[in-house]
Structures are given as C-alpha cells and as structure tokens.
Amino acid sequence: MTNNNCYLPHEAEIVERVIESPSIFTMRLRFVDDTTHNAYEFIPGQFNMVYLPGGGEVAISIVSDPESKDLYDHTIRIVGRVTKGLAQLKDGDRIGLRGPFGRGWPMEKAKKHNVIVITGGIGCAPTVSVIHYILNRRQDYGRLSILQGVKHTDDFFYRHRFETWRQAENTQVFLAANELGDHYENWHHGFVTDLLDQVDVDSEHTIAMMCGPEIMMLKSIEKLLQLGMSAENVYLTMERSMHCAVGHCGHCQFGGKFICKDGPVFSFPEVEALLKAKGV
Amino acid sequence: MYYFLPYPKLQQLIDELNQQAYRCVGPQVRDGAIVYDHFHDIKQLPWGVRDIQNPGEYRLEAHDEKQAFAWANGPQAAKPELFKSRESLWRVERDDKGKLCFREVENNAKIALFGIRPCDLHAIKIQDRVFLQDKYVDQHYQRRRENTLIIVVNCSYSSNNCFCLTANGHPQAKSDYDIALTEVDGGFTADFLSSAAQALLSKLALTEASSQQLTAAEKKIDQAVTMQGKKMPEGDLAQLLRDNREHPQWEDVSRRCLSCGNCTQVCPTCFCHREVEKPALDGQSSEHVREWDSCFTEGHSYIHGLVVRKSTKHRYRQWLTHKLGTWHEQFGTSGCVGCGRCITWCPTGIDITKEVAALQKEQQHDDE
Numbered sequence: 001m002t003n004n005n006c007y008l009p010h011e012a013e014i015v016e017r018v019i020e021s022p023s024i025f026t027m028r029l030r031f032v033d034d035t036t037h038n039a040y041e042f043i044p045g046q047f048n049m050v051y052l053p054g055g056g057e058v059a060i061s062i063v064s065d066p067e068s069k070d071l072y073d074h075t076i077r078i079v080g081r082v083t084k085g086l087a088q089l090k091d092g093d094r095i096g097l098r099g100p101f102g103r104g105w106p107m108e109k110a111k112k113h114n115v116i117v118i119t120g121g122i123g124c125a126p127t128v129s130v131i132h133y134i135l136n137r138r139q140d141y142g143r144l145s146i147l148q149g150v151k152h153t154d155d156f157f158y159r160h161r162f163e164t165w166r167q168a169e170n171t172q173v174f175l176a177a178n179e180l181g182d183h184y185e186n187w188h189h190g191f192v193t194d195l196l197d198q199v200d201v202d203s204e205h206t207i208a209m210m211c212g213p214e215i216m217m218l219k220s221i222e223k224l225l226q227l228g229m230s231a232e233n234v235y236l237t238m239e240r241s242m243h244c245a246v247g248h249c250g251h252c253q254f255g256g257k258f259i260c261k262d263g264p265v266f267s268f269p270e271v272e273a274l275l276k277a278k279g280v
Numbered sequence: 281m282y283y284f285l286p287y288p289k290l291q292q293l294i295d296e297l298n299q300q301a302y303r304c305v306g307p308q309v310r311d312g313a314i315v316y317d318h319f320h321d322i323k324q325l326p327w328g329v330r331d332i333q334n335p336g337e338y339r340l341e342a343h344d345e346k347q348a349f350a351w352a353n354g355p356q357a358a359k360p361e362l363f364k365s366r367e368s369l370w371r372v373e374r375d376d377k378g379k380l381c382f383r384e385v386e387n388n389a390k391i392a393l394f395g396i397r398p399c400d401l402h403a404i405k406i407q408d409r410v411f412l413q414d415k416y417v418d419q420h421y422q423r424r425r426e427n428t429l430i431i432v433v434n435c436s437y438s439s440n441n442c443f444c445l446t447a448n449g450h451p452q453a454k455s456d457y458d459i460a461l462t463e464v465d466g467g468f469t470a471d472f473l474s475s476a477a478q479a480l481l482s483k484l485a486l487t488e489a490s491s492q493q494l495t496a497a498e499k500k501i502d503q504a505v506t507m508q509g510k511k512m513p514e515g516d517l518a519q520l521l522r523d524n525r526e527h528p529q530w531e532d533v534s535r536r537c538l539s540c541g542n543c544t545q546v547c548p549t550c551f552c553h554r555e556v557e558k559p560a561l562d563g564q565s566s567e568h569v570r571e572w573d574s575c576f577t578e579g580h581s582y583i584h585g586l587v588v589r590k591s592t593k594h595r596y597r598q599w600l601t602h603k604l605g606t607w608h609e610q611f612g613t614s615g616c617v618g619c620g621r622c623i624t625w626c627p628t629g630i631d632i633t634k635e636v637a638a639l640q641k642e643q644q645h646d647d648e
Binding site for chain 1: 369370372374378379380381382384410411414416417418419522525526551552553554555556557559560563566568570573575580581582583584585588589590591593594597598601602605606607608609610
C-alpha cells in the first residue's frame with residue numbers, strides 16, 4: 001500500500017463481524033478504495049493500526065490468509081476504550097486502517113522444517129496466518145504442531161479453526177486449560193508448556209513460533225532449549241503500547257528495539273537479556 | 281569568507297526575513313528565563329543578561345549591556361518550533377451516509393530560527409534522524425524542516441551545566457546552519473553555508489570582517505571552551521548501561537527523582553509523544569493530535585491493564601539508558617548534546633554526568 005503520509009489511515013468497511021467469545025470478536029475488513037484493497041500485501045505476523053472514528057487507534061495483527069485478497073481479518077479482544085468501541089460497530093460501518101507494519105514470522109527460514117506454534121489466550125491470533133500459510137504450502141514445510149493454552153476452557157475460541165487444523169495433513173493440535181469446564185475431558189489440565197511433552201521435537205529441524213504472556217513464552221523457551229533446540233530457532237512476538245507504529249512515538253521501545261518496526265517478531269537471542277530483566 | 285554584521289544590519293536582516301514571510305523566532309527574556317518566541321525587533325533580544333545555572337538552579341543576572349548573547353541557554357530552543365508540543369496530524373469527517381474522509385493537516389509556514397546555540401543545532405540533526413532517516417518519514421516535521429532557516433549564534437560563555445565538549449559538540453557550530461554568527465564588539469562576524477543565506481546577506485551590503493574582528497570572535501569561542509568545567513565521563517556508555525541494568529545506583533537515583541518528566545520536556549532530543557483523539561461534540565468529525573509524552577509517566581508504558589515500568593527506578597533507567605545507550609542502536613548517535621538542561625531544570629538537581637560517573641565507578645570497583 002502506498003501512502004506518502006505514514007500516519008494517515010485509509011477508509012475501510014466492516015464487511016462481517018464474527019463473535020468469537022464474550023470478549024473476543026473478529027472484524028473482516030475491506031478497504032473502501034479498490035486500488036488500495038488490491039494493492040495491499042502483508043506477511044504473517046505483521047499488524048495494522050485499526051482506527052475507531054473519534055476514539056483512536058489500536059495495533060491489531062492480521063489473521064487472514066496472506067494469499068487471499070478477499071477480506072483482511074482482525075481478531076480483537078475487548079480490553080480498553082478503543083476495542084470496546086470497535087466491538088459496538090456493526091456490519092457496513094466504516095473505520096480507518098493503515099499498515100501493514102512490522103517484521104513478521106521467519107517463513108522462509110522455516111521451510112523444510114517442522115514448525116511448533118505455541119500460544120496462550122488471544123496470542124493464537126497472530127499465528128493464524130502462519131498456520132494458513134503453511135497449510136497452503138504443505139509440501140514446503142514439515143510437521144506442524146499447534147499448542148494452545150487458555151486460562152479457562154470458556155475462554156477458548158476459534159473452535160472450528162482448531163478442528164479444521166486437527167484434520168489437516170501432517171498437523172497436530174494440543175490444547176490445555178488451567179480450569180476445565182464440562183465436556184473438556186480430552187484437554188490437558190494445566191499449562192500450555194506441559195503440552196511440549198507430547199510433541200516429538202526434532203531439535204535440529206524445528207522452528208518454534210510463540211505468542212502469549214511473556215512468562216508463558218519464557219517457560220516454553222526454557223523447555224525447548226532443554227529439548228535441544230538452539231535459541232536462534234525460537235521466535236516470539238512482543239507486545240507493548242503503540243501509538244504511531246513507525247518508530248516515532250517511542251512507546252514500544254524494548255531496550256534499543258522498536259517493537260513496531262524491528263519486531264513484533266524477534267528471535268530469542270535478540271531479546272533474551274531484555275525479556276529476563278524487569279521493567280524494561 | 282566572513283562578513284561583519286553590525287547590530288543595525290541585524291535589524292535589517294530580521295526585517296528582510298519578515299518580508300519574505302518567515303516567522304522569526306528568537307531568544308528573549310520572559311519570566312526570569314530566556315525563551316524563544318516570535319520577535320520583530322532586535323531590542324527584544326536578551327541584551328545585558330547572563331544565565332547562572334547549577335543543578336536545579338536557573339537565574340538571570342545583569343551583564344554587559346552591549347551584548348545580546350552573553351548567556352548559554354534557556355529551557356527550550358528549537359524543539360518546540362520543529363516538533364510541536366501539540367499538533368494535529370490529520371482530521372476525519374463522516375458524511376450523512378457514514379462514509380469517512382481522512383484529511384491531512386497542512387503546514388507550510390516558513391520559520392527563521394534566530395539565535396539558537398550550536399548544541400540546539402546538534403539536537404536538530406539528531407531529531408532529523410528520528411523523524412526523517414527511516415523508510416517512514418514524518419511529513420509534518422519534514423515540511424517544517426524544509427521551510428526552516430537556521431541562524432546559529434556561537435557561544436562565548438558556558439554555564440556550569442554545559443558539557444557539549446564531551447557530548448560530540450562544540451561552542452562553535454561547524455556545519456548544517458544557514459548563517460553562523462559570533463558576537464563581537466558592535467555586532468557579529470558572520471558566515472553562511474546555504475544559497476538562501478547568501479541571497480539574504482547580499483541584500484545587506486555587508487563588509488568583510490577585519491582580522492581583528494575574526495581574532496576577537498575566536499577568542500570568544502575559546503573562552504566558552506576554556507570555562508566549560510563539566511564533563512560527561514568517557515568510554516563506551518552504551519556498553520556500560522547494557523552491563524549495569526541492575527546496578528544499585530538506579531535505586532539510589534530513584535530516591536532523588538520525582539518522576540516529574542521535566543528533563544524529558546526540556547531535552548532538545550526527547551521525541552516521545554502520544555496520539556490522542558479530539559472528537560467533535562456532534563460525533564461527525566475528529567482531530568487526531570499528537571502531544572509530547574514522557575517516559576517518566578505511568579501511561580507511557582501502559583498496556584491493557586499493565587504498567588511495564590512501574591517504579592521511578594525503571595523509568596529513570598529507561599530514560600538514561602535510552603539517551604546515552606540504546607539511542608546508538610536506533611539512530612547511530614548518542615541522544616545527548618551536552619546542553620545541561622536536564623540538570624538545570626531538574627527540581628532535585630539530578631546531574632546526568634554524575635549518575636553516569638557513579639555507574640562507572642561501581643563498575644570499576646566490581647572489576648577489581
């Protein structure tokens with residue numbers, strides 16, 4: 001997308017809204033200008049700034065398939081003023097959209113490798129495009145293991161997606177929750193990190209990609225390294241407050257990194273020291 | 281080639297800039313400090329005053345009535361002109377059918393920055409890297425920079441808080457200005473770098489500066505060099521800060537720091553800003569505004585219910601580590617120009633050079 005003014009949003013229409021859970025919804029968006037819509041390209045892991053008219057902007061990762069020009073999907077958790085406002089919009093309403101921003105997942109490097117996707121809560125959203133990307137190029141990648149953890153099974157969403165992925169070729173899905181509701185007997189009761197025991201990790205030929213609470217990612221990394229994976233093959237996506245998305249506003253600084261433009265995806269060695277420090 | 285610009289011709293220069301539709305911004309005394317604002321008459325300049333600066337202290341004293349630039353600096357200079365403390369980035373309007381129209385906010389004002397100091401110019405070059413160097417360019421800043429004429433006045437005096445010589449600076453500006461002046465008896469020696477400056481100066485029918493005037497100008501600058509006592513410790517500060525994230529000095533300084541953010545507001549390179557929305561009451565339009573922010577606020581590191589840098593210790597560490605350390609990683613330069621403003625305007629007189637020295641001292645102690 002070309003736009004000389006990197007701060008100026010484009011008009012977009014909410015074509016469809018999907019209620020994923022009581023606090024999570026997906027907005028399926030189309031740029032009102034066809035040329036903008038068709039010229040728009042992104043890679044898995046990148047994000048957009050979604051603008052609520054009169055409310056402000058929030059950084060939201062793109063969950064649709066990068067191959068598809070149909071609609072650009074954004075899964076959003078209601079956590080603050082702007083996301084609450086976005087949740088109240090209806091099909092056909094107009095919002096603002098600018099992007100894509102940031103560095104995405106290492107899809108090239110991951111070719112010919114097994115891929116383990118480890119996510120917690122809404123952290124699964126930024127990895128959906130990775131999963132679609134791999135499933136659409138099945139021969140280019142090895143086994144795909146998808147590990148998702150939630151606090152309570154009531155928080156689980158994308159139910160149909162996980163079911164579809166479970167059926168996909170050379171793909172495994174493992175689910176964990178700290179609290180199990182009724183009818184979830186086949187889930188693991190505990191942390192997502194425990195699920196790694198069920199994955200046969202070929203440490204030489206695996207790339208791990210994770211998104212979720214920092215403590216969850218640190219625990220997972222610890223385990224992956226114990227299993228013999230090298231730190232360079234472990235990738236994670238970071239989250240901080242973002243206002244501008246282009247490295248100007250200073251809010252998303254993580255040590256010397258601007259998460260908005262140097263990330264949000266980092267290899268573990270790039271952020272190891274910072275992740276372990278408090279209040280950085 | 282150096283010209284001599286006598287004071288009456290300086291007034292002509294200001295008149296000429298005004299005629300060419302420049303907004304002339306220059307130093308003047310207000311509320312007991314030197315501030316930069318619009319001016320039209322050289323009588324408004326800070327004649328006959330000198331600033332006395334110490335940690336947590338700023339006051340003006342009477343000095344030689346015949347000089348307009350016997351002082352070092354004030355709380356602000358160029359930053360509020362180029363990177364506005366509050367500015368509208370764009371507007372959005374909604375029509376009857378619910379369609380949104382996003383409009384850029386234009387700004388084509390021409391600014392003549394008169395009488396900024398070499399450290400202020402150094403700071404502009406650093407902010408240029410923040411807003412202009414990457415693939416994402418801030419057009420608001422860019423437009424203003426393209427329309428700015430810079431007339432720098434070299435220093436003849438260093439305050440007790442000046443340390444530009446150990447911050448890659450110098451009391452004499454060496455590049456990146458349109459016109460550089462050094463105050464001598466009866467006026468200034470002047471040289472220029474841009475064709476716009478050449479055109480301006482040629483209208484004033486100036487004579488060449490005499491060798492005595494040039495010697496006097498050199499002496500003035502030497503005087504500022506010689507009297508500058510404060511020093512930023514030498515060494516690889518980026519490495520020092522990287523290695524000392526858990527140093528006890530952070531706890532120590534946090535007991536003195538009020539987390540007020542004064543240092544970030546007076547710092548000529550601090551660029552953090554927040555974006556806020558100003559919707560109209562009828563809900564049909566809204567303005568997207570940016571305002572200066574500070575890493576000393578709780579809101580700066582707030583993310584959905586969580587404040588990442590909860591304590592003053594974390595915030596001061598962030599500010600100092602960014603300014604002198606990670607700035608290199610981001611922009612290939614330190615973020616400090618040695619103007620000393622953060623020391624002067626800190627209500628508790630925290631001295632950035634002393635904090636670094638304390639980190640270094642303990643560090644050396646550890647190595648023994």
